[in-house]
Amino acid sequence: MAIAVLATAHLSAHDFWLAATNWTPAAGAPITITAGLGERFPTRTDFKPYPEWFDEWRVVGASGDILVSNMFQRSELTMDTDVRLLSPGAYMGVMDVRTLLTKMMADEFTGYLEEEGLDWVIAARKAAGEADKPARELYARYAKIALRNGAGSGTHLTKPAGLKAELVPTTDPTLLRPGGSLTVQFLADGKPVEGSEVTAVTDGSTVKGRTDGDGRVTLKIDREGAWLIRAVHMVRLPQTGAVAEWESFWVTLSFHTARR
Numbered sequence: 001m002a003i004a005v006l007a008t009a010h011l012s013a014h015d016f017w018l019a020a021t022n023w024t025p026a027a028g029a030p031i032t033i034t035a036g037l038g039e040r041f042p043t044r045t046d047f048k049p050y051p052e053w054f055d056e057w058r059v060v061g062a063s064g065d066i067l068v069s070n071m072f073q074r075s076e077l078t079m080d081t082d083v084r085l086l087s088p089g090a091y092m093g094v095m096d097v098r099t100l101l102t103k104m105m106a107d108e109f110t111g112y113l114e115e116e117g118l119d120w121v122i123a124a125r126k127a128a129g130e131a132d133k134p135a136r137e138l139y140a141r142y143a144k145i146a147l148r149n150g151a152g153s154g155t156h157l158t159k160p161a162g163l164k165a166e167l168v169p170t171t172d173p174t175l176l177r178p179g180g181s182l183t184v185q186f187l188a189d190g191k192p193v194e195g196s197e198v199t200a201v202t203d204g205s206t207v208k209g210r211t212d213g214d215g216r217v218t219l220k221i222d223r224e225g226a227w228l229i230r231a232v233h234m235v236r237l238p239q240t241g242a243v244a245e246w247e248s249f250w251v252t253l254s255f256h257t258a259r260r
Contacts, residue, residue: 185215202227
């Protein structure tokens with residue numbers, strides 16, 4: 001496993017997402033995809049991602065991967081790249097970020113676990129006599145963005161993209177209208193993640209739920225705009241020779257509701 005950098009705790013607690021300057025471009029028109037790191041999607045990013053973090057960037061269309069540039073340019077607090085989606089239809093952009101390592105003091109780690117709804121980790125640390133000890137965590141980020149530039153099938157958006165961890169919508173999110181509901185399945189290593197807190201956020205609205213035994217949760221998308229669905233999955237690492245006690249997987253899925 002490649003460990004890119006020792007990161008600070010406050011950095012690990014922010015979401016990594018993909019967004020678009022135009023969520024519904026015309027077929028063939030240039031579109032800028034932005035990679036951001038922050039706490040207030042989509043209005044504010046707090047840190048500029050480093051390009052060396054990016055492990056994979058690809059765009060999937062109805063017929064498979066399309067050719068896109070892997071070059072991202074710095075732009076204020078985001079990293080940006082331009083793509084052209086030549087054929088009309090639905091597309092899924094996929095990015096994963098290399099594994100990072102962070103160390104937190106006990107109270108800071110507990111606060112972060114509480115914020116992410118990781119109650120079982122808090123209980124496990126208490127049971128192991130670790131509640132007052134610092135924690136070392138490996139974490140990786142996986143981001144997806146759904147776009148549409150015209151009529152066409154979006155069934156490929158509802159299939160896993162092969163990431164270590166990901167949120168998979170059961171219906172095409174680019175066709176969802178305000179007031180509707182979206183069901184997503186949380187997968188890690190291709191298996192459902194049960195009991196995970198999943199949050200959907202947009203400017204002015206936050207909706208939360210927990211995954212069922214199949215890793216699914218249904219969230220009400222109550223208004224028009226760009227939405228981010230996010231979740232965190234954490235596992236305890238074997239301690240023989242480990243550089244950390246815990247490993248987490250931060251996943252996001254962004255999309256824009258269909259126009260009324």
